[in-house]
Structure formats: structure tokens, C-alpha cells
Amino acid sequence: MKKVIASVLSVAMVAALAAGCTTTETTAPVQTTADNGNGGETETTAEVAPTDETEETMPQYGTGSEVINLWSFTNEIPNMVAKYIELNPDFGTKYTVKCTIIATDGGAYQTAIDSALAAGGDSAPDMYAAEAAFILKYSQGDMCQYAATYKDLGIDVDTKTKEAQIAPYTIDIGSRNGEIVALGYQATGGAMIYRASIAKDVFGTDDPAEIEKIVGAGSGNWDKYWEAAAKLKEKGYVVVSGADDMWNVCEKSATQAWLNGDQVVIAPEREAYLDIAKKLKDEGLSNDTGSWSEAWYADMADSNVFCFFGPAWLINYVMIGNCGGTAAGEGSYGDWRVCTPPVGFFWGGTWVLANKDTKVKEGVAEIIEWITLDTSDTGLQYLWANDLMGNGAKDTVASGVVMNKSDGSLPFCGGQNIFPAFIGGNANATGKAMTQYDESINGYFKDAATQYANGEIDRDAAIAQFTENVQSQFAF
Numbered sequence: 001m002k003k004v005i006a007s008v009l010s011v012a013m014v015a016a017l018a019a020g021c022t023t024t025e026t027t028a029p030v031q032t033t034a035d036n037g038n039g040g041e042t043e044t045t046a047e048v049a050p051t052d053e054t055e056e057t058m059p060q061y062g063t064g065s066e067v068i069n070l071w072s073f074t075n076e077i078p079n080m081v082a083k084y085i086e087l088n089p090d091f092g093t094k095y096t097v098k099c100t101i102i103a104t105d106g107g108a109y110q111t112a113i114d115s116a117l118a119a120g121g122d123s124a125p126d127m128y129a130a131e132a133a134f135i136l137k138y139s140q141g142d143m144c145q146y147a148a149t150y151k152d153l154g155i156d157v158d159t160k161t162k163e164a165q166i167a168p169y170t171i172d173i174g175s176r177n178g179e180i181v182a183l184g185y186q187a188t189g190g191a192m193i194y195r196a197s198i199a200k201d202v203f204g205t206d207d208p209a210e211i212e213k214i215v216g217a218g219s220g221n222w223d224k225y226w227e228a229a230a231k232l233k234e235k236g237y238v239v240v241s242g243a244d245d246m247w248n249v250c251e252k253s254a255t256q257a258w259l260n261g262d263q264v265v266i267a268p269e270r271e272a273y274l275d276i277a278k279k280l281k282d283e284g285l286s287n288d289t290g291s292w293s294e295a296w297y298a299d300m301a302d303s304n305v306f307c308f309f310g311p312a313w314l315i316n317y318v319m320i321g322n323c324g325g326t327a328a329g330e331g332s333y334g335d336w337r338v339c340t341p342p343v344g345f346f347w348g349g350t351w352v353l354a355n356k357d358t359k360v361k362e363g364v365a366e367i368i369e370w371i372t373l374d375t376s377d378t379g380l381q382y383l384w385a386n387d388l389m390g391n392g393a394k395d396t397v398a399s400g401v402v403m404n405k406s407d408g409s410l411p412f413c414g415g416q417n418i419f420p421a422f423i424g425g426n427a428n429a430t431g432k433a434m435t436q437y438d439e440s441i442n443g444y445f446k447d448a449a450t451q452y453a454n455g456e457i458d459r460d461a462a463i464a465q466f467t468e469n470v471q472s473q474f475a476f
Helices: 015-019 076-087 089-094 105-119 135-139 157-164 168-173 196-203 208-215 223-234 244-251 268-282 294-298 312-322 361-372 380-385 400-405 419-428 438-453 459-473
Strands: 007-010 066-072 095-101 127-131 191-195 263-266 307-310 336-339 350-354
Touching: 066 076, 066 105, 066 361, 076 089, 076 095, 076 350, 076 361, 076 380, 089 095, 089 361, 127 135, 127 361, 135 168, 135 350, 157 400, 191 196, 191 208, 191 312, 191 419, 196 208, 196 223, 196 336, 208 223, 208 336, 244 268, 244 307, 244 438, 263 268, 263 459, 268 438, 268 459, 294 312, 307 312, 312 336, 336 419, 350 361, 361 380, 380 400, 400 419, 438 459
Parallel strands: 066 095, 066 127
Antiparallel strands: 007 263, 127 350, 191 307, 191 336
């Protein structure tokens, strides 16, 4: 297969993805195996895992006679409900919120919630959560028919999303046929997180505004970034820890979904990852680590790595804990800065949905609106952004209004207010090129790219292998 800007390979029609969800039936591809066996990945979200349990847990809050069944895969949203009742005790007098928490391990959460939604009745979820790896299934895909629109809940969602300046990509992902059925509270738009000391040594400045010029921030291409990488190499540094660090940027900046009607499409932004992975390997521009490996964590300490790409949660929940210190001068603590990346992307997140058949619509709407749209100083997003929820970090949120009035200064980043860079990251991210099958398809593409970068197969063979794997994974 010849190199093309966007490789398009024919398969049978995927009607449900093109037309939206209207019935319980689907003509979308049927997955024929439980696991792709080729490095299929689960997106890491901003949540800190609350428990190692795989069994169902059932905390509850409030004492009211009206019951709201809340389903989630961590204790994060249940903890939010507890906070809401603390702030609004009358709600707890009227409602009891029963929480079912099931870990996502092995698809346990999806299996359980799919059965509960289909069965209906008093034990069905009234509201439920979905993470980035599988949100499309519930907002637009096979299970989308169970989700209520926010308008049907009585929320003036059109007005409130504009007033709150909700990150557009979160709306794209949470919309079915143009109507919002899910919104998030976090925003996971990405930034470039770089070492100030390395920047000074190589470029003579660590000023984020100047570094943005040097790497081509917001340009939509990698030209200046590669120029910077070459200068870093001259002084003994590598631009990233490994190719995985650039995968999320490529994958989540795509302008075309993997599946489009009767075709499988390799968007140019994703196809570029083949050449990026190869360039990093051949030219020695990375340490050749893999994400979530010990070597990757080690590179977050005092290493020769210039930058990582990720949302604020990567800083708060991964980098700080692996930087080798807890104060400036220890490891790399205090030596990091944040700026807009060359290419906009997002990574992770959690969305909140409501069951269209809920009998407690008013209570569900009240909680969902507080979590996703309230911009007041007692709204969840303000509490979350300013570390007033016990989440242990100043985290980025979906509302630009909240982000603009919150203080994102972090000692880990030398006291820099990181929020402005992430506001730009949220604005530049897009959610229009996703399908509910991305988790499996991404694994196949990364596997082929790795083999190409390692010189095991050529570029055309990598694309052909990817195509064959997707076609054998799904029955069209």
C-alpha cells in the first residue's frame, strides 16, 4: 500500500455510528472476541483509583424516602454526592442515594451496567458514569437509547453550557443527535509539560511564552518541535521519554474517526504516528520507554527528558508522585512548566448520564447540574479546581468560567498558574473523531506502529497488518 495522507480501507457499513442511536438494535460491528490480544488499552482517567476491589460496593447517602440509584466505577462521584448533601441537607432529607461501585477491570462495570439498564425496574441506575474509553457506547453507541437528554431532565442545558463556557470537546462526546446526554466535570485537554532547567540550558529561556514559539505551539504540526528536538539532542537530552508520550496527541487530535460508514479510515493525524515513532527510534530522540512502565516513571525524576504531554491529572496524580522529591531541589520537583502543545488533544475524563426511565428525574437533574454546570463557588467544579473536595490536587475542570476564576498555581511547576495553558488545551481539543470501538482499534494501530519503528515490518506492512487485525476482530 502506498503512503497516502489518509489511508482509506473498505469494509461493510457501520450504520449505527453514522446515523446515531434510535433503537435497541444495531448494525454496528459486533466484536467477536473478548480481548484483542494486541495491546488494546484502557484509557487512564483523572480519577485516583479509590479501591482495589473488583466486587460491587454499596455506600449510600441521605435518609429520604425517594431513592436514587447511582452507578460508578470509582468512589469519585459518590463522594461528590456526599458533599452535595453536606452543602444541601434538605436534599438528603428528601432523597437516599444508593451507590453501586464496580471496578472497570475486565469490563466488569460495563457488563453489569448494561444488564441493569436493559432489565430496568427499581434496581436500574437512575444516573451513571462512563469514562473516556467507553463513553461513546453510552452517549452515541450501542447503549445510548437508555440515556435521557439533559433537556428532558429539565436542565436549560443550551444556556448553561454557554454561560459556563463548557469545553466543546466534552459536549461533542456527550451529545446524541445534537442533544446533550452526558457532560463531565473534569477537563482533560492536554498541554506540553517541560523541564525548565533543560529549556534554559538548550534554549536560553524557560518562559512558557517563549517555549511555545520554539516548539510551534498551536501550529497543528510538528515542524518546529522536531527542530527543538534536534537542538536538545545536541546537548545530550531527549525530547520525550518514549513514543507513547506522543500517541495520545496523535490519536486524540484526529479529524476523522477510525470508522466512517462502510470504510475504515486512518486519519492523517493518526497515520503521522507511524513516522513519529520511527523518527524517535531511528534518531535517538527518546529513551524508548513505554507509558506506565517503571522506566517511564523514572524519567519523570531528574532525567534527560525534556517534556511529557498530558492533562493536569498527569501532573497531579502521576508526575508529582514519581518526580523524586517533595520540595524544590529534590528530584525534578519545582522544575516543570506548562505550555500549549503544537497539536491540541485530550486524554481521559468521566461523563455523567441519567436513565431516561428514572422516576426521580428532579433529584437526578439537581445533582447532575451541580456536578457539570454550576459555576458558583459552591459548585462541584469550583471545589474540584481549588482542591476543596479532598481530591488532593488543583485539577482542571470543564467550565472555562470556573477555570478563569480559580488559582492553578503549583509548587511542582515552580509556582506557575497552570490553568491558562489548560484552558487553551481544552479549547483546542476535539471529540468528533471517536467511535465506541476505539479502545480495541487503538491497540492494533499502536502495535503495528511499534513493529514498524523497531524495523520488524515496513510502513505498508504495518498499515496492512492493522487493517487485517481490525477486520478479523469485528464481524461486519
